[in-house]
Amino acid sequence: MEHSKQTQFSSSDKKDAGASSVVNGHCDGMLKRAAGGSSQPPAAESGSQRPVMESWREDRTRSVEDNEMSLPSLAAAYTTILRGLGEDPQRQGLLKTPWRAATAMQFFTKGYQEKIIDVLNDAIFDEDHDEMVIVKDIDMFSMCEHHLVPIFGRVHIGYLPNKRVLGLSKLARIVEIYSRRLQVQERLTKQIAVAITEALQPTGVGVVIEATHMCMVMRGVQKMNSKTVTSTMLGVFREDPKTRDEFLTLIRS
Amino acid sequence: MNGHCNVKVNDTVEEFHCNNSDLLIDSRKSVVHHKHETSRKKDEDQSRLPALEAAYTSILRELGEDTDRQGLLRTPLRAAKAMQFLTKGYHETIEDILNNAIFDEDHDEMVIVKNIDVFSLCEHHLVPFFGKVHIGYIPNKKVVGLSKLARIVEIFSRRLQVQERLTKQIAVGISEALQPKGVAVVIEASHMCMVMRGVQKINSRTVTSTMLGVYLEDPKTREEFLTLSRSA
Numbered sequence: 001m002e003h004s005k006q007t008q009f010s011s012s013d014k015k016d017a018g019a020s021s022v023v024n025g026h027c028d029g030m031l032k033r034a035a036g037g038s039s040q041p042p043a044a045e046s047g048s049q050r051p052v053m054e055s056w057r058e059d060r061t062r063s064v065e066d067n068e069m070s071l072p073s074l075a076a077a078y079t080t081i082l083r084g085l086g087e088d089p090q091r092q093g094l095l096k097t098p099w100r101a102a103t104a105m106q107f108f109t110k111g112y113q114e115k116i117i118d119v120l121n122d123a124i125f126d127e128d129h130d131e132m133v134i135v136k137d138i139d140m141f142s143m144c145e146h147h148l149v150p151i152f153g154r155v156h157i158g159y160l161p162n163k164r165v166l167g168l169s170k171l172a173r174i175v176e177i178y179s180r181r182l183q184v185q186e187r188l189t190k191q192i193a194v195a196i197t198e199a200l201q202p203t204g205v206g207v208v209i210e211a212t213h214m215c216m217v218m219r220g221v222q223k224m225n226s227k228t229v230t231s232t233m234l235g236v237f238r239e240d241p242k243t244r245d246e247f248l249t250l251i252r253s
Numbered sequence: 254m255n256g257h258c259n260v261k262v263n264d265t266v267e268e269f270h271c272n273n274s275d276l277l278i279d280s281r282k283s284v285v286h287h288k289h290e291t292s293r294k295k296d297e298d299q300s301r302l303p304a305l306e307a308a309y310t311s312i313l314r315e316l317g318e319d320t321d322r323q324g325l326l327r328t329p330l331r332a333a334k335a336m337q338f339l340t341k342g343y344h345e346t347i348e349d350i351l352n353n354a355i356f357d358e359d360h361d362e363m364v365i366v367k368n369i370d371v372f373s374l375c376e377h378h379l380v381p382f383f384g385k386v387h388i389g390y391i392p393n394k395k396v397v398g399l400s401k402l403a404r405i406v407e408i409f410s411r412r413l414q415v416q417e418r419l420t421k422q423i424a425v426g427i428s429e430a431l432q433p434k435g436v437a438v439v440i441e442a443s444h445m446c447m448v449m450r451g452v453q454k455i456n457s458r459t460v461t462s463t464m465l466g467v468y469l470e471d472p473k474t475r476e477e478f479l480t481l482s483r484s485a
Contacts, residue, residue: 062317070315077315078379080308084301084333085340087413093376094413101379107450109316141449145324148309148332150381150445182318182325214381218372219338 062112074102108143108150111180116195119177123167124200132243134158135171136251144215145182153211153227155179156251159196160203160236160243171196185211185230193232204235206247294344298337305333339374339381342411347426350408354398355431363474365389366402367482375446376413384442384458387482390427391434391467391474402427416442416461424463435466437478 078098082089089098136156144151157171178191193207208231217224237244309329313320320326367387375382388402409422424438439462448455468475 066317070317074312074315077308077311081305081336081379082413084305084308085336085413086297086301086343087340093415097377097379097413100377104378104380104446104450105312105316109318112317139455146328146331147335148312148328149335150449152445152449182313182316182328184324215335218381218383219335224370 061115064113067106067113071099071102071106074105075099078102107180108141109181111177114177116174116177116199119173120166120170120199123170125165125167126163127161127165128163129161129165130163130203132158132160132247132250133165133168134247134250135168138172138175140175140179140209140211142179142181142183142185142188142211144213145184147215147219148182149214149218151183151185151211151213151215153209155192156206156208156210157192157196158206158237158247158251159200160205162201162203164200164202166196166200174199185209185213185228189230189232193234197234202235204233204237204239204243206234206237206244207232208248208251298344302330302333302337305336306330309333338411339372340412342408345408345411347405347408347430350404351397351401351430354401355395356398357394358392358396359394360392360396361394361434363389363391363478363481364396364399365478365481366399369403369406371406371410371419371440371442373410373412373414373416373419373442375444376415378446378450379413380444380446380449382414382416382442382444382446382459384440386423387437387439388423388427389437389468389478389482390431393432393434395431395433397427397431405430416440416444416459420461420463424465428465433466435464435468435470435474437465437468437475438463439479439482 075098078101079089082094082097087094089095134156135158136154138155138157140151140153140155142151143149155175157175159166174192174195178188178195189207189209193205196202196205196207208229210227210229212227216222216226233244237247306329309332310320313325313328318325320329365387366389367385369386369388370383371386372381372383374380386406388406405426406423409419409426420438420440424436427433427438428436439460441458441460443458447453447457464475468478
């Protein structure tokens with residue numbers, strides 16, 4: 001299955017058709033570019049050679065049609081799993097489980113179908129405001145890319161506009177795009193922060209995520225009450241400790 | 254499997270039954286399971302891993318991910334092992350874990366173990382649900398080691414489950430092991446299949462209960478249990 005669309009965030013409608021497999025910020029070695037390629041540096045090597053800073057730029061585009069086409073093989077894989085666990089896939093409770101589980105998994109990774117540009121919906125407004133804007137306690141659900149087990153928690157976002165503000169729900173939508181993927185909490189935090197930075201060019205952005213990892217709670221070390229906190233501070237949030245302090249205090253209250 | 258008698262049972266299950274036919278007539282097994290509860294032995298897990306891994310690799314690919322990227326390289330193996338761990342209840346039986354921790358004690362007042370964390374997998378979506386179990390029983394001169402109640406919860410919860418069935422299996426399991434005067438089990442859980450997808454109601458909780466013996470017959474006993482298990 002080929003996913004060949006690569007969208008550069010800052011350019012509005014340039015799309016590359018190439019056999020690149022670009023997922024969640026990583027680019028593999030096969031990168032063919034159509035004539036008039038984007039201004040991004042071609043990456044002939046594997047993803048590990050690309051600077052991580054640019055990883056947010058790549059938005060994978062999986063379509064609804066792709067989902068429908070892959071449903072039978074996903075369901076077949078889940079049937080194999082049920083059998084491999086020793087269950088009987090023919091018993092009443094499990095009869096349609098492969099399909100339900102496949103659809104559920106596609107839902108949990110629907111972030112791959114969405115692009116930031118579409119979601120922002122031009123909801124960027126010129127506003128003579130340069131005080132901190134915070135949207136906190138955004139519920140977030142993601143999937144651990146190492147164990148395929150849920151992660152859930154809350155995201156707190158703060159930014160200092162530079163005369164341009166963003167529709168508030170769009171912050172939550174940005175969280176949705178990046179969290180509904182196979183993720184690592186550190187990367188998720190950074191992707192959200194960088195996306196907001198690129199969309200608004202604000203004076204600064206701060207993102208804090210506090211989450212519970214089921215892979216640590218349900219299995220492995222089995223520490224029930226543990227939470228993982230990651231943060232990304234960009235711009236003035238990084239440089240000025242007082243701004244950062246204000247942000248951290250306000251999200252705590 | 255898991256309390257259902259099916260006409261079509263896969264080869265491994267049949268083989269297991271043949272090899273362990275003596276277990277079929279063991280009266281200490283839960284009456285809910287006429288065939289043996291599990292079709293999975295520990296050493297089978299290892300041999301089944303490659304098939305599970307292949308299935309997970311296929312899933313990752315079908316979701317559109319790049320299975321060669323660093324973060325996903327060993328994910329099929331990890332996910333397969335995680336899934337086996339989350340369904341390890343299939344190869345545990347009550348008899349094994351009770352470990353003869355049943356003691357004669359001249360006690361016939363209610364015993365409650367509450368706030369037992371429970372983690373299970375929804376059998377419909379293969380997504381976790383978790384919450385707390387409160388167990389109460391009135392001994393009939395025989396008490397059980399307290400941790401064994403939690404271990405019984407573990408056996409039945411580490412399976413592909415439906416919350417109603419889980420509650421009943423725990424209650425019946427205790428009932429058969431101890432023959433107490435009554436058993437009460439209440440589970441309050443949050444279902445990720447409702448929270449992360451579908452209706453997406455984050456604060457919803459599902460509560461199920463099973464009351465056996467004197468808890469079923471006597472409302473005052475039931476009320477005492479519910480009050481005691483609810484208090485902080």
